[in-house]
Each structure stands twice: as structure tokens, then as C-alpha cells.
Amino acid sequence: MIKITLPDGAVREYQEGVTGLEIAKSISEGLARNVIAAKVNGEVWDATRGIYADATVQLLTWNDKEGKSTFWHSSAHLMAEALEALYPGIKFGTGPAIEAGFYYDVDLGDFSFSQEDFQRVEEKMLELAKQKNPYVRSEVSKKDAIEFFTEKGDPYKLELISRLEDGSITFYKQGAFTDLCKGPHIPDTSYIKAVKLLNVAGAYWNKDQNNKMLTRIYGITFPKQKELDEYLHLLEEAKKRDHRKLGKELELFAFSEKVGMGLPLWLPKGAMLRDRLENFLKRTQVKMGYSPVVTPHIGSKQLYITSGHWEKYGKDSFQPIHTPDDGEEFLLKPMNCPHHCEIYKTKPRSYKELPIRFAEFGTVYRYEQSGELHGLTRVRGFTQDDAHIFCRPDQVKEEFCKVIDLVLYVLKSLSFDNYTAQISLRDLENPTKYIGDSAQWDAAEQAIREAAQEKGLQTVEVPGEAAFYGPKLDFMVKDALGRQWQLGTIQVDYQLPQRFELEYIGADNQKHRPVMIHRAPFGSLERFIAVLTEHCAGNFPLWLSPEQIAVLPISEKYESYAQQVFDTLQQYDIRGIFDNRDEKIGRKIRDAEVKKIPYMIIVGEKEQLDNKIAVRKHGQGDIGSMSVNDFIKLFEEEINNMLRRTL
RNA sequence: GCCGACGUAGCUCAGAGGUAGAGCACUUCCUUGGUAAGGAAGAGGUCGAGAGUUCAAUUCUCUUCGUCGGCUCCA
Incomplete structure (x- = not known):
């Protein structure tokens, strides 16, 4: 029997050779279903690898960072298996997990690969995943490893092996695919339920510009389809914050082919x-x-x-x-x-x-x-x-x-x-x-x-x-x-x-x-x-905002009062636009909202009579009417609060 | 610089071997409207540039410029 110490300090006894998965099962079936790897004495192991001595063990699930990277690393192997099935004879470089997903560098030889081919690879991956093939670890001598990849004809793997010590080499095999890999991996392919290839790019072998350029295929996988959908949605949202998009929409800067690439033109805002x-x-x-x-x-x-x-x-x-x-x-x-x-x-x-x-x-x-x-x-x-x-x-x-x-x-x-x-x-x-x-x-x-x-x-x-x-x-x-x-x-x-x-x-x-x-x-x-633009999604802090206010008269009848308000605000160094277009107020508000102008000042008959202004805050809506002076106070307060916070 | 994809109106995009279309923006007119798009009409493009194939190219091929995704680089 060996003693296993769990993260909560509990010590349990198990047979020698017990696996992470078995330990999980002994705790609860639910946990066992979610375990994808085990951290044994601080090192991440396969959940299916036997433990033969006393150890501290932490069971890793999808919720752990290391759980995710194990999951994605295994997904890279799955993608490699799919690619090999679809493009027989291709050579493999390296295929690690990254912060979000994984990639595999491949030498496609005579094959070409582009986004149009994504779908068939995704389908193949899901098909293989359903076969519930276990990831099987084996220790291999250097000689055997070299023999295997010489026969397979994969120069990249041979180069990797040449850098390894004999006795420290392991292979992992799932389904028809065997890879040189130190692991660890998830128990079997069925854990992978949702698959999406994200992009293809060239990448130099060994990060060296003088080497051959391999094709790097990026992908991401999840244990549930819903999580993939959420991830893709998040990606879409992130693209909306791209400063290149916002910079154009908000008229911050532009580039001109005539001026020259990489030479930004700063627009007035x-x-x-x-x-x-x-x-x-x-x-x-x-x-x-x-x-x-x-x-x-x-x-x-x-x-x-x-x-x-x-x-x-x-x-x-x-x-x-x-x-x-x-x-x-x-x-x-x-x-x-x-x-x-x-x-x-x-x-x-x-x-x-x-x-x-x-x-x-x-x-x-x-x-x-x-x-x-x-x-x-x-x-x-x-x-x-x-x-x-x-x-x-x-x-x-x-x-x-x-x-x-x-x-x-x-x-x-x-x-x-x-x-x-x-x-x-x-x-x-x-x-x-x-x-x-x-x-x-x-x-x-x-x-x-x-x-x-x-x-x-x-x-x-x-x-x-x-x-x-x-x-x-x-x-x-x-x-x-x-x-x-x-x-x-x-x-x-x-x-x-x-x-x-x-x-x-x-x-x-x-x-x-x-x-x-x-x-x-x-x-x-x-x-x-x-980066600031992306950080705030174009909603700049008030003190930085190029247009801080938009004064919006309800109709041209109130234009002179509105102009008076606008002039007063300008005297207080509050900048913005005066929208006296022949448009309805709803339209002016919408346009100001789209431009992400922090404050809209709306003036019509009521305001003119009371000598007040109606204030609307971007993204929030109407915040009531007040005197121009009160607004200036509120405005300055907001700026001061923002800057004071940092003192 | 390298690998791959893309380039159609100011913007977002559709289209097809027979010299182009939508929505928004723009202009004019009508409308004077109270918290996220009022209505009508109009104008706007040698389809990134150059060359080639073809009776004919914006559509096919090549080159070039630029953009995007990575790689490499980043004083």
C-alpha cells in the first residue's frame, strides 16, 4: 500500500500502481468523470498512469489551467491523427497547447492546406474522438525511437529525438497515431466533444528564419459544444474592440497607401x-x-x-x-x-x-x-x-x-x-x-x-x-x-x-x-x-474623450438657447459637438451614442423655459435635468474623481 | 522579410467571362419632431495598380502595391 496526500491534507491509502483516475473514483463518480490529469508531486501526469510510491496528488479537471493545457495538448495529437489520415505522408514538427487552444506544425509536402479544408479536418477529428481511443504512454529506447521515425520518414521528429537523452524518451499513441511526446494526456479521445480550427499560418522550424517554413494549424477544443459556442462568441466580441476597427469608426486615425505603410495619420479626434x-x-x-x-x-x-x-x-x-x-x-x-x-x-x-x-x-x-x-x-x-x-x-x-x-x-x-x-x-x-x-x-x-x-x-x-x-x-x-x-x-x-x-x-x-x-x-x-482604445472599447475616460458632450436641440426653435448652452460649456473647456441637423431628437441621440460621446445635452421647450438642460449619459440614458452650472460641477467632479483615485 | 488568405462606392458587404448592386453615410426637398435610425428624390465606383490569355476581363493567369492571420524581428 502507498499513502496519497490530497490537496485538503487528507491522506488515503491505495494499492501500489493506483492511477489518478482510480483515486478520483474512490472519492466520487462525478469527480472521476471530470478528471483529465493528475498532478503527482507537483508534476502533471496522465490520470491513467500508475503511482508506485507515496505521493501528494492533485486531481486536475477542465477548470484547472493545467487541465486545460493537457486537454489541448491531447487535442493537438487528435488533430495530427486526423491530418495524417487525410493527408498521408505528411511530416510533423511540434504541437503544443497554447494559452487558448493548441497548434501543430506540419510539413504538408505536396499537399496544400487552407481555411477551406478546416471543416473536413474538424469532422475527422470528431469522428476519431468518438472512437474513444485511449492515449497510451510507452517508454522507448532512443534506438527504437530513431528506428520508428526513420521508418516513418519524419526528419523533424528525428531531430527532436537527437536532442533527447536515452532513457527519457516516451511515445504516446492514440488510435492510429503515434507521437514522440513527454505527455501528459487525457485518458481518451472521447473527452473532446467540440472542435474548431482557427487559422493557418507559416512558422519556421525551430523558430529559425533560416529553416524551412512549416504550416502551423491552430485550433481549439472543448469538452462541451456550449463552451465552444461561448468562446467563439467571445472572439467575435473581442474583434469589435479591435483598435483598427474602432479607430476607423471613431475617426481617430487612418493610413494611406500614398503616405506609406505603417505611417499613421492622426485625424482631428x-x-x-x-x-x-x-x-x-x-x-x-x-x-x-x-x-x-x-x-x-x-x-x-x-x-x-x-x-x-x-x-x-x-x-x-x-x-x-x-x-x-x-x-x-x-x-x-x-x-x-x-x-x-x-x-x-x-x-x-x-x-x-x-x-x-x-x-x-x-x-x-x-x-x-x-x-x-x-x-x-x-x-x-x-x-x-x-x-x-x-x-x-x-x-x-x-x-x-x-x-x-x-x-x-x-x-x-x-x-x-x-x-x-x-x-x-x-x-x-x-x-x-x-x-x-x-x-x-x-x-x-x-x-x-x-x-x-x-x-x-x-x-x-x-x-x-x-x-x-x-x-x-x-x-x-x-x-x-x-x-x-x-x-x-x-x-x-x-x-x-x-x-x-x-x-x-x-x-x-x-x-x-x-x-x-x-x-x-x-x-x-x-x-x-x-491598447487603451481596446481596453475601454472606445469609451474613453471623460477627461480624454475627444468629444465630451453633444448638445442636441429638440428642434431648430431652440437652437439659439442650445447654442448659448454650448458656448458656456466651451468656456469651461468642455468640448464637443453641436448637432443642429434637421433631424429628430431620437436620431441625434442615436448618432451621439454610436459615437460614444459621454454626455448628451438635450434642450427643448421645457429646458429653455426653466433655464436648464436635460442630461443623458452614454450607455446609461436620461439622468435628469439640471442647470448648466450643476452639469459643469458634475462634469468636473467626474474628472477629478477619476484622477484623484490614483493619488 | 517568410507562409497563407483577401482587396468591388466614404463605411459594411453582395455579385458575375459580355464594361456593376444593397444598406448606412453624403446632397436636395418635405417634415419642427422629447431620449438609440421620420419620408422622398439625387449623386457617387476605369471593381487596388500593371501586364498577359480572350472577340470580350472587374471576373481567368502572372507581376506589383496594400490589408488581414501567423512566423521571424522589435533600439
Whole structure:
């Protein structure tokens, strides 16, 4: 007998070799029906795998994150089985579960595959699922594994096997499909009741651009049809929040083929919104001791040779502008830091004046790969809310902490609460990607860790995401469709001060090298507004809304009174539209609602007589009539409450 | 940049080898209406661009530009 400890602390005795499923059965039949995997001593196992020693066991169901990923991983195998049945001879790459669903990378050889083929694969999957084929685990020697896939002729699996240790190789087989896989899997295919393929895409084998491109097929499955329907509905809803759609509908921004791809045009309403965000941060930054600076949109190529950016990104950038006469070369500035370094160097600096904080809403241009462009989140010309802090080494942590405060203040002011703070580290396997010596990197990484910890930030560390000159603390936020984007970023940099030979005179009357902190709380206005738009589904907070009110006269008889109201509100810096079209009030209201204007001011005979206005709130309806002054109070109160909350 | 799909009026979309259609938006007229679409009429497109096949192409083929979904990249 062995002792099994359950999550509630209960210890039960079972025969050696007992499975998760059997343990579930011993508790309740209902539980047993729902169990899809078991966590044994912290490791997720097949629910059907025998346990031969004392262990703590947690039974996993669809409601557990690991339960879902097991379910989806098994679904990837099911899809592979269906694909192999329909397209015999295809080769398989890898097929993991992802955050929502799964994919499998396949080499289709002579077959082609597109969305039109989805249905037959889905049908085949359901057909196979109904066969209730168990997922059977087997341990295989390396030799046998190689033999199996050599015979099958699957080079990708052979490559995967070559990286594995003999003795640690397992296969899983369900129905006619055998895969190299460490598992775990659901007990059998019948758990999968609803299937939907989502999209096809190319994906490089082994994530390497130089390798062959495989076909990646994405899908999702559920234990109930209803859940699939709900998921698909959710997806539809999410698409409605897409900033590219809302940006067009709300007339915030546009693109023009003639201007060039990835070069956004800000329409009046978008520009208004942007302006308000910019002013909000500018005011905050002045309070926090930043000094605004302004630098040109181009800089000599020499500037970027000095900074190291030319060597690193030169060939993939917008190419230099050549002057007509003496062959000088200038670059559209891809970042502001070199310019700011030169501002630092305009005079000798004393330790007493540090930290110096230069801030600039600097527009930069980067030649992003064409396939990377994406609405406003990835563009070729964008404005960073950039600043560079030049400080003494002993000030780095404190300055870093202050920037964290600022970033959190900005995020909170706009109700972003589900961001991830990510410490982006260098890739130790790939040291040639970075400049600077290891000790400086260690110091910078340590400074970031300590600052984050001091501020009580929950962080994840991701190797390989650092900038080439230093590690970063990045604030990551997801868009409506679950794609993750970097918004705010804070970076510690020992390299640029060195390259630009920045100095300050210390208390010891000696020259010292300052440390630079690069930081951008929004990241870029473009990306920030994109994600903000999706976050609030176009219903911007009142203080940001490009059109805050719509004044709607009931008929032209009340137009002059309405105009008077509108003018008064404008004097109080309340902006909006005056809708004196020859339309009925219902129509004007509808149009204002569709435009997501926060407040509608409706005036007719009653209001004119009482010297009042009828107020209607977007998405809520009529909130009664009041004097113009009361409305202004209510309006300002709402804005103040919104901003006060964050103090 | 790579793989795949797509590109018809300002927007959302239908259509077909014989030089195009709807709804909304727009313009004009009627209507002066009280909380999410009042009525009528009108105007609007070399069907992304270029080349080829064909008696004929917006429809088929190729190229190109752009968009979308991913991959790779992201100072």
C-alpha cells in the first residue's frame, strides 16, 4: 500500500500502481468523470498512469489551467491523427497547447492546406474522438525511437529525438497515431466533444528564419459544444474592440497607401485624444523634476555610429539621407537617446546637479519589417514619451524606483490593472547580440530586480528580451485578441554614457561616468492609444474623450438657447459637438451614442423655459435635468474623481 | 522579410467571362419632431495598380502595391 496526500491534507491509502483516475473514483463518480490529469508531486501526469510510491496528488479537471493545457495538448495529437489520415505522408514538427487552444506544425509536402479544408479536418477529428481511443504512454529506447521515425520518414521528429537523452524518451499513441511526446494526456479521445480550427499560418522550424517554413494549424477544443459556442462568441466580441476597427469608426486615425505603410495619420479626434494624453504626462513630469528638451527628427550618421545603433540596426533601417553637396549622411532618428546624450555634453556637469532628467515626446522612425506592421501597435513612425535620466551610480536604484512609481501612476490613471511587469534579460546563450561587459550587465540586472522588489512588483523574468545595451523592466499589456504588447519600459544603461564619454565631476574633484536610465511610461503614444482604445472599447475616460458632450436641440426653435448652452460649456473647456441637423431628437441621440460621446445635452421647450438642460449619459440614458452650472460641477467632479483615485 | 488568405462606392458587404448592386453615410426637398435610425428624390465606383490569355476581363493567369492571420524581428 502507498499513502496519497490530497490537496485538503487528507491522506488515503491505495494499492501500489493506483492511477489518478482510480483515486478520483474512490472519492466520487462525478469527480472521476471530470478528471483529465493528475498532478503527482507537483508534476502533471496522465490520470491513467500508475503511482508506485507515496505521493501528494492533485486531481486536475477542465477548470484547472493545467487541465486545460493537457486537454489541448491531447487535442493537438487528435488533430495530427486526423491530418495524417487525410493527408498521408505528411511530416510533423511540434504541437503544443497554447494559452487558448493548441497548434501543430506540419510539413504538408505536396499537399496544400487552407481555411477551406478546416471543416473536413474538424469532422475527422470528431469522428476519431468518438472512437474513444485511449492515449497510451510507452517508454522507448532512443534506438527504437530513431528506428520508428526513420521508418516513418519524419526528419523533424528525428531531430527532436537527437536532442533527447536515452532513457527519457516516451511515445504516446492514440488510435492510429503515434507521437514522440513527454505527455501528459487525457485518458481518451472521447473527452473532446467540440472542435474548431482557427487559422493557418507559416512558422519556421525551430523558430529559425533560416529553416524551412512549416504550416502551423491552430485550433481549439472543448469538452462541451456550449463552451465552444461561448468562446467563439467571445472572439467575435473581442474583434469589435479591435483598435483598427474602432479607430476607423471613431475617426481617430487612418493610413494611406500614398503616405506609406505603417505611417499613421492622426485625424482631428485622434489628435485631440493624443494631445490630452501628452499634456497629462507633461504636467506630471514637470512635477517630478523632468526638464523638457526638443531635438530634431534627423541626426548625423556619425551620431549612431557612436551609439552603436548603426552597427546593430543600420542595414535594416531607413537608409541615410544624403546631402546634395558634400556627401554627408543623416538618419531619420530611430531613437532619442543619442541626441539627449549630446545635450548632456553641452557643458561640464557636477555631481551636485545629478540626476538630470531630459524629457521629450520624440517622434522616431524605424523600418519595421513589412509583415510586422499592425495597426497602431507596430508602425514605422511613432512618438515616444521618452526621457533619459543621467545619474550617479549610487542614485540608480532610487531613480529607477521613482520611474516605477510614474509608470504605475500612468497605468492606474487609465485603469490598466492587468499588466505584467517583465524583467527582460539578455540571452546568455547568445552573448554576441549584446554590447558591454558582463559585470555591468550584472549590475544593471541587479538594480532592476532590487527596484522592482522594493516597489513590491510581481515580475516575470524573460531571458533574451533585453535591449542590446542593457536589461529592461517592461510593462506588458494584452490587446483585445490576447496579443501581448510592450507599453511602458525602463532601462538601465551603462553603455551609452561610455560610448558618448559622458562625465561629471564628483565630490572628489575627479571625473566620473554617469549611468543612464531610459524610460517611457506610455512606450509610444501610438501603441498606448491602440491598447487603451481596446481596453475601454472606445469609451474613453471623460477627461480624454475627444468629444465630451453633444448638445442636441429638440428642434431648430431652440437652437439659439442650445447654442448659448454650448458656448458656456466651451468656456469651461468642455468640448464637443453641436448637432443642429434637421433631424429628430431620437436620431441625434442615436448618432451621439454610436459615437460614444459621454454626455448628451438635450434642450427643448421645457429646458429653455426653466433655464436648464436635460442630461443623458452614454450607455446609461436620461439622468435628469439640471442647470448648466450643476452639469459643469458634475462634469468636473467626474474628472477629478477619476484622477484623484490614483493619488 | 517568410507562409497563407483577401482587396468591388466614404463605411459594411453582395455579385458575375459580355464594361456593376444593397444598406448606412453624403446632397436636395418635405417634415419642427422629447431620449438609440421620420419620408422622398439625387449623386457617387476605369471593381487596388500593371501586364498577359480572350472577340470580350472587374471576373481567368502572372507581376506589383496594400490589408488581414501567423512566423521571424522589435533600439
